[in-house]
Amino acid sequence: MMSGTCHEIIGKFKQNEERNRVLTMKYGKQQMMLIRKRMKIENWIDAEVAKLFNGNDNNVSYDGTAVLFKHLIKNLNGERC
Numbered sequence: 001m002m003s004g005t006c007h008e009i010i011g012k013f014k015q016n017e018e019r020n021r022v023l024t025m026k027y028g029k030q031q032m033m034l035i036r037k038r039m040k041i042e043n044w045i046d047a048e049v050a051k052l053f054n055g056n057d058n059n060v061s062y063d064g065t066a067v068l069f070k071h072l073i074k075n076l077n078g079e080r081c
Helices: 006-023 029-053 062-078
Strands: none
Touching: 029 062
């Protein structure tokens, strides 16, 4: 059973509608292009990490992270998305 006055309940529904409106906002062409580019880079990084560690993330240490970043920077200099 819901508690509160009718005005409080309606206010909560309106607040949820406003929140949903912001979350479903459309992006312009330029913004979508940037989002796609970033997603492509993030997917590439995920694939490279999976290759380096063969999907085993239990062995990642601070030194492993440093080696990973050196490897990624080396590849980024040679490959552009």
